[in-house]
Every structure is written in C-alpha cells, then in structure tokens.
Amino acid sequence: MLTAQMVDRLQQAFWDTALMVGVSAGIAVALGIPLAVFLVTSGPGGFFPAPRLNRLVGMVVNGFRAVPFIVLLVALIPFTRLVAGTTIGVWAAIVPLAVSATPFFARIAEVSLREVDPGLVEAAQSIGCRRWDIVRHVLLPEALPGIIGGFTITVVSMIGASAMAGAVGAGGLGDVAIRYGYQRFDTTVMLVVIAILILLVSVVQFSGDYAVRRLKAR
Amino acid sequence: MAGASAILPRGAVGAIPAAAEAVRTAGTVRLEGLGKTYRSAAGEVQALQGIDLDIRAGEIFGIIGRSGAGKSSLLRVINRLEQPTSGRVLVDGQDIAGINEAGLVALRRRVGMIFQHFNLLSAKTVRENVALPLRVAGVPTAEIAQRVDQALELVGLTGKGGTYPSRLSGGQKQRVGIARALVSRPEILLCDEATSALDPETTGAILRLLKDINRRLGLTVVLITHEMSVIREICDRVVVLERGELAEQGPVWQVFGAPRHAATRALLQPLQHSLPEDLADRLRDNPRDPQDQMLVELGFAGKAVPDLARLAAIVGPGPLRLVLSQIDRIQGHAIGQLVLALAPSAPLEQLAGLADSTRIIGYVDSADG
Incomplete structure (x- = not known):
C-alpha cells in the first residue's frame, strides 16, 4: 500500500506536472499562434508575402521538431540557464518543454488556418477588411475549432514529454514512476502513476473535444 | 423559407430611413480595353481581352456567359479583388489602378458584393456578420446597432440577428449576405452567381429583393450568371461574354429578341420550346x-x-x-x-x-x- 509519505510525494508530483505542462502550454499558445499566422500569411500568395523569411522560419520550426525531447532538454541547458536562471527544477524544465511544444503546436494551428475557406477571405476583402482585420475576424475565429483540437493534442503530448523532465530534477509524475516504481521496484506506485496519467490525459482530451463540439454546434 | 412573403411589401418603403438618401447619381463603372492574363505553370491563360463597358448609375447590369467565359474575373476587377493586366477600370470616373490599401478599403466600402456560396463567417452570428463592415470601418457601436437593424429589416430578417449562419436556409443566408453588402451603404452591388446555389422559388424571391433594393436605394447592380432566366427577370442591360471577349450587348429585350451571337443563342436554348x-x-x-x-x-x-x-x-x-x-x-x-x-x-x-x-x-x- 501507499504510505502517507508516498501520497504526499505523488501529490507534489502531480502539481509539478500540472505547473510544467500548464505554463509551457501557455507559452506554446502565445508564441505558436502568431508563428502559425506568420507561416500562413507570409507564404507565396499570402497577404504579408515574405517568401524568404517564411522559408527560413519553416526550416527552424522543422529543426526543433526533428530533435527528440530528451536531447533538446539537455542541448538547451545553456539557453535555459539564460532564460530561467537555473538548470534544475520545474522552471528549468518549462523552457525546453515550451521550446519543443511551440513549433509542434504552430504546425497544427497552421493546418487549421490553411483550411479556412478562401471565399471567406475574399468576402472579408470585399467588405473593406484590412489584412489584420482578416486575421482577427476571419482566419483565427474560423480556424478556432481546429486550433483547439490541435492544442489538446499538444497538451497530451506535453504531459508525455514532461515525464523526461526528471532528467533535470524537475520532478513530476513521470519522475516518481521512474525513481520509485522502476528503480525501487514499487509496482503499486508505478500503477498509481499510470492511473493518474490516464485520468489526466482523459480529462484534457475530453475538455478539448467538448470545446470543439460546442464551437462546431453553433 | 418564407419565400416571397419575407420581402417587405412595397408600401413599407417609407419605413426604411436608408431610403431617404436614395436616388444617387454615383455608381458608374467604366471599363476600357480591359484584359486579364493568368500566368501559371501550364502557361498563360487569357481570361479577358479588349473589354469596353459602360455601366450606368442605378441600372441592373447583367453579365452572362458559359462557365470559363471570364465572368468572375470581370466582376472582380470592379472592386479589385482581381488586378487587370491591361486597360483601365473607372469607378465613378476614378481610375482604381493606382490606389493604395487605404484607397482600396475605401473603394470596397462603396462597392458591395454578394457570393454564390454566401461566404458568411460561421463563427459569427447574423448580426456580427452584418456588423463587420462597420466594425472594421470604426463606426461607433450605437450607430452600428442601428444600421444593422435597418439592413436586417431591409432584407426581411428582423429577429434573426442572434442566429448562427449554419442554422439558416440558403435563401436566408443570401439575405444575410445582401444585408452585409448593403450595411456600408454602397453605390454599387456586385452579385457573383448570387442565386446559382438556390432552388427556383428562393431564386425568385432573392431576385425580387435585389430589384426592390435597386429601386429603393438607387443602387447600381452588376450581376453575373450563367442563367438567362436571371437576366430576363431583373436586368436592364446585358452583355454576353464568350471566351474572354464581349460577344454582344444591349437592352435585355433586344438580346433576347434578336440574339446575334452563337453563344447567346446557346444560352437562350434552355428557355425555348422546340416543336413537339x-x-x-x-x-x-x-x-x-x-x-x-x-x-x-x-x-x-x-x-x-x-x-x-x-x-x-x-x-x-x-x-x-x-x-x-x-x-x-x-x-x-x-x-x-x-x-x-x-x-x-x-x-x-x-x-x-x-x-x-x-x-x-x-x-x-x-x-x-
């Protein structure tokens, strides 16, 4: 059975995971949506054409997406120190998590933005919308269900990635499962962590699906 | 769909304050030697060439042609959704070729447009859709509310403001499109196959609405269609477009009565009975x-x-x-x-x-x- 100490530890780990994923998901949205808008509108035929910069940014995005998270976590240590002021703990894990999630989310949001009917953009132009008006009133609201769906996928994959944050001493559920469940052969802890993770992911997925359904039902 | 009954009765004209400023003299379009060439990987396609047209203020002007004749491009050069490759476009005598983004936005507020597939924003309610042209133009909120009400009343959609477009029938969606196009009080209304996605009954109702609006607000209407019945129903003058060139033009009765071009006769075919x-x-x-x-x-x-x-x-x-x-x-x-x-x-x-x-x-x- 779980000792009271272990329950405390699990509780702490849960909040560590929630903090890591929450903050870095927030950063991923704040940076990923502008990035997605840039990728869509700066391409050839877009309304802020900048084909070279578009290609360059596209390459950088692909670069980050190519690196496995555990490698990124270590490779980014100097950058993490610069930004977070530390290379250990929850905040040190948030930096690489955000760096990894932003391009991932940006690509998903980009797909949703591209799927907005060009006829709507044309209609917006015909009623005197400026380019930014189109981004704000047409592209983003019309792509919102897809963006939220993509955000859900991003958060779920970040919960998975956060298990590796133990490598920089950030704690979290995954870390407890490895250190106690695996290294100390405590199968109960392992199973409890797995159950909590399944529950957490289910709640995230359900909330995301619900929001998308609500938006599409109108 | 309520059909014809949803149109305001003629007697209700006085109830629309917008009608007070009716009978405008502005709203002319002149095309001179207009040409449009598309360049693609497959080579150049000449969509329009040598088009000379004079559209008068307050008339309903029809442009008809088979698909691929260049109708769509011709309509879109008027509000510069498409840039012509040669020739001039004059709206109210002003050449629109050189204008910057601000000028373009101002032009598009004088030239409304409605679409075959309505192109309403699904994430916004009817009200928000109709209000958008005013919102982006920075019109004060109170005035927006008042003008949106007027526009919805004009198209017979009072009370539908809070609905999302997906809950409306095709005819109602087109009415929202018309309200959105008219809320900026344009001088010219461009109609891009506005009834082609509608059933015959709804088509009739929308055409009557367009004619009604044309009379009441003194608005110039330019419409493109591939159906001669639409032209017969509401147009004053018509041009027939064939492979990017003007095949013939004139008052509708003349073109219908004595079609001179093979393309015109082909378009008239569906309306004619042959000997049983x-x-x-x-x-x-x-x-x-x-x-x-x-x-x-x-x-x-x-x-x-x-x-x-x-x-x-x-x-x-x-x-x-x-x-x-x-x-x-x-x-x-x-x-x-x-x-x-x-x-x-x-x-x-x-x-x-x-x-x-x-x-x-x-x-x-x-x-x-």
Whole structure:
C-alpha cells in the first residue's frame, strides 16, 4: 500500500506536472499562434508575402521538431540557464518543454488556418477588411475549432514529454514512476502513476473535444 | 423559407430611413480595353481581352456567359479583388489602378458584393456578420446597432440577428449576405452567381429583393450568371461574354429578341420550346392535299405586337389554329414566337407585317391536333 509519505510525494508530483505542462502550454499558445499566422500569411500568395523569411522560419520550426525531447532538454541547458536562471527544477524544465511544444503546436494551428475557406477571405476583402482585420475576424475565429483540437493534442503530448523532465530534477509524475516504481521496484506506485496519467490525459482530451463540439454546434 | 412573403411589401418603403438618401447619381463603372492574363505553370491563360463597358448609375447590369467565359474575373476587377493586366477600370470616373490599401478599403466600402456560396463567417452570428463592415470601418457601436437593424429589416430578417449562419436556409443566408453588402451603404452591388446555389422559388424571391433594393436605394447592380432566366427577370442591360471577349450587348429585350451571337443563342436554348416531337415527325416540306395545314412561325423580337384581332382579320374565315405560343414580355416588349396552323393559301405577306419575322415550318394533315 501507499504510505502517507508516498501520497504526499505523488501529490507534489502531480502539481509539478500540472505547473510544467500548464505554463509551457501557455507559452506554446502565445508564441505558436502568431508563428502559425506568420507561416500562413507570409507564404507565396499570402497577404504579408515574405517568401524568404517564411522559408527560413519553416526550416527552424522543422529543426526543433526533428530533435527528440530528451536531447533538446539537455542541448538547451545553456539557453535555459539564460532564460530561467537555473538548470534544475520545474522552471528549468518549462523552457525546453515550451521550446519543443511551440513549433509542434504552430504546425497544427497552421493546418487549421490553411483550411479556412478562401471565399471567406475574399468576402472579408470585399467588405473593406484590412489584412489584420482578416486575421482577427476571419482566419483565427474560423480556424478556432481546429486550433483547439490541435492544442489538446499538444497538451497530451506535453504531459508525455514532461515525464523526461526528471532528467533535470524537475520532478513530476513521470519522475516518481521512474525513481520509485522502476528503480525501487514499487509496482503499486508505478500503477498509481499510470492511473493518474490516464485520468489526466482523459480529462484534457475530453475538455478539448467538448470545446470543439460546442464551437462546431453553433 | 418564407419565400416571397419575407420581402417587405412595397408600401413599407417609407419605413426604411436608408431610403431617404436614395436616388444617387454615383455608381458608374467604366471599363476600357480591359484584359486579364493568368500566368501559371501550364502557361498563360487569357481570361479577358479588349473589354469596353459602360455601366450606368442605378441600372441592373447583367453579365452572362458559359462557365470559363471570364465572368468572375470581370466582376472582380470592379472592386479589385482581381488586378487587370491591361486597360483601365473607372469607378465613378476614378481610375482604381493606382490606389493604395487605404484607397482600396475605401473603394470596397462603396462597392458591395454578394457570393454564390454566401461566404458568411460561421463563427459569427447574423448580426456580427452584418456588423463587420462597420466594425472594421470604426463606426461607433450605437450607430452600428442601428444600421444593422435597418439592413436586417431591409432584407426581411428582423429577429434573426442572434442566429448562427449554419442554422439558416440558403435563401436566408443570401439575405444575410445582401444585408452585409448593403450595411456600408454602397453605390454599387456586385452579385457573383448570387442565386446559382438556390432552388427556383428562393431564386425568385432573392431576385425580387435585389430589384426592390435597386429601386429603393438607387443602387447600381452588376450581376453575373450563367442563367438567362436571371437576366430576363431583373436586368436592364446585358452583355454576353464568350471566351474572354464581349460577344454582344444591349437592352435585355433586344438580346433576347434578336440574339446575334452563337453563344447567346446557346444560352437562350434552355428557355425555348422546340416543336413537339409528335408534330415534328409528321411534318412535310410540301402540301400533299389542299386540306393540309401550313405551320407558320411568327417571331416577335420586341418591335411587332402580337395583335390577335388583326391576325384573325388577315386570315379571315380559313383555319386558324394556335399550335404553340411562347411570348414573353421583357421590359414591355413582346419577345417569342407563335406557331399557327393555317390554310396553305393564307396570305403570308400580310401576316409578315404583323410579326418581326415569319417562317413556314412545314405542312401537316388537317386532322393533326
């Protein structure tokens, strides 16, 4: 059975995971949506054409997406120190998590933005919308269900990635499962962590699906 | 869909404050030597060439052509959704080629547009859709509310403001599109196949609404379509576009009555009845018997009047049977044909004076009904 100490530890780990994923998901949205808008509108035929910069940014995005998270976590240590002021703990894990999630989310949001009917953009132009008006009133609201769906996928994959944050001493559920469940052969802890993770992911997925359904039902 | 009843009755005109500023003189479009070439990987495509057009203020101007004729491009150069490759576009005498983004936005507020597939924003309610042109123009909120109400009333959608477009029928969606186009009080309304996605009944209701708006607000309407029935219903003048060039143009009754171009005749085809098969099968080139009857087609191209009393007087006591009749009244002109069964000896020369054209189709037995 779980000792009271272990329950405390699990509780702490849960909040560590929630903090890591929450903050870095927030950063991923704040940076990923502008990035997605840039990728869509700066391409050839877009309304802020900048084909070279578009290609360059596209390459950088692909670069980050190519690196496995555990490698990124270590490779980014100097950058993490610069930004977070530390290379250990929850905040040190948030930096690489955000760096990894932003391009991932940006690509998903980009797909949703591209799927907005060009006829709507044309209609917006015909009623005197400026380019930014189109981004704000047409592209983003019309792509919102897809963006939220993509955000859900991003958060779920970040919960998975956060298990590796133990490598920089950030704690979290995954870390407890490895250190106690695996290294100390405590199968109960392992199973409890797995159950909590399944529950957490289910709640995230359900909330995301619900929001998308609500938006599409109108 | 409520259909025709959703249109405001004529008597309600005074209730629309927007009508107070009706009868504008602005709203002319002039195209000079307009050309548009698309460049693609497959090579160059000449979509439009050498188009000269003069659209007058306050008229309903139709542009018709088969698909790929260049209608869509022609319409879109007027609000510069498409940039012409040659020639000039003048809206109210102003060349729109060189204007910057601010000028373009100002132009588009003077030129409204509606679309075949309505193109309403699904994430916004009817109200928000109609309000958007004013919102992005920085109109104060109170004024927006008032003008959106007026626009919704004008198109017969009062009370639908809080609905999302996905809950509306096709006809209602197009009404929202019209309200959105009119809320900026434009001088010109461009209609891009505005009724092609609608059923015949709704098409009729939307066309009547457009005509009503044209009369009430004195707005110039430019519409493109591939259906001659739309042109007949509401247009004053029409141009026929064929492979990017003007095939013919003129008042609608003239183009319908005496089509000169093969493309026009092809477009008119669906509106015309041909001789029924049973009759066509028994048709002979020459009379075999004095009792045979002669089928004569009298064509009306808008000048002659189908005067039945005179017709009867000319034919006299001989047989006079109406076999087919298709007379349309377009802009006050009689357009169409009458097919009569007469005695072979009937005075054709005199009959010719009654119609714009006369033609002997053939001969049938008198017994043929």
